[in-house]
Amino acid sequence: MYCPSCGVKNDDDKGECFVCGKRLPSSLLVDPSPQSNRPRSGATRAAASTGPTAARLGDRLIALILDTIFIGAIVLVGAAAVLSRWPTILDSYSTLTLTAVSAGIVLVIAFLYHWLQEGAFGATMGKAIIGVHVTRQGGEKPGLGPAAIRNAFRLLDALPFYVIGFFVALFSRGRRRLGDYAAGTFVLERDAVPVGERIAVIFLWLAGISAAVWGAWLLRPTWFQFPPK
Secondary structure: EEEEOOOOOOOOOOEEEEOOEEOOHHHHOOOHHHHHOOOOHHHHHHHHHOOOOOHHHHHHHHHHHHHHHHHHHHHHHHHHHHHHHHOOOHOOOOOOHHHHHHHHHHHHHHHHHHHHHHHHHHOHHHHHHOOEEEHHHHHOOOOOOHHHHHHOOOOHHHHOOHHHHHHHHHHHOOOOHHHHHHHHEEEEEEEOOOHHHHHHHHHHHHHHHHHHHHHHHHHHHHHHHHOOO
16 A cells, blocks of 8 residues: 555555554555455465565665775776876876865766666666665656755765764664655665566676776776885
8 A cells, every 4th residue: 555645655454654654544454345354365465464665774885885886996997097198187286176176076976876877777786786776755766856856965964974864764764864855765675676687787787897997907007006106
């Protein structure tokens, strides 16, 4: 059944929404038809007990780590390309300026990575590997607009080291961080993720990281020498 307040699907035997906490109408909990009094088979009871579950914070943390590794690989090859094209750039600007520009570029790359994938597919590669996804009310994909809002708030949720986002999600219904409240989104577990789909995403994740590292090695081989020269 779907909660009339927030639109999230709940188990048929629940009395209140697991996300917003509002009480579900009794008409949705009791089927007045004669068939409702018949004993249900084990398969029927199992189907009724299944439903969307808020993603565990540990799973979301692992997904974030996987996404961060991929973003780090993109930043690595990007930095190698810039230094190969402009080898004297480090001597042309102050350390403070280079740090500020680098941080801004990393934030833009991270935002685009999460925004485009969550908006179009409902999950980043890290989330897809772990088996969680971002949805809106009714279970549809968030879309580019809400995904942009959700990830813009990541700047606040990530301060410091995702402490704000962690504690807000820890003590909120549905484990929602500030970005989820602002965008009206939920991070839920996916039921029965196809093995082939997960293997394909893992392959893309590994291939992307390998290609980025290989590209950085071609552009700046001295970075991979020990001790570095």
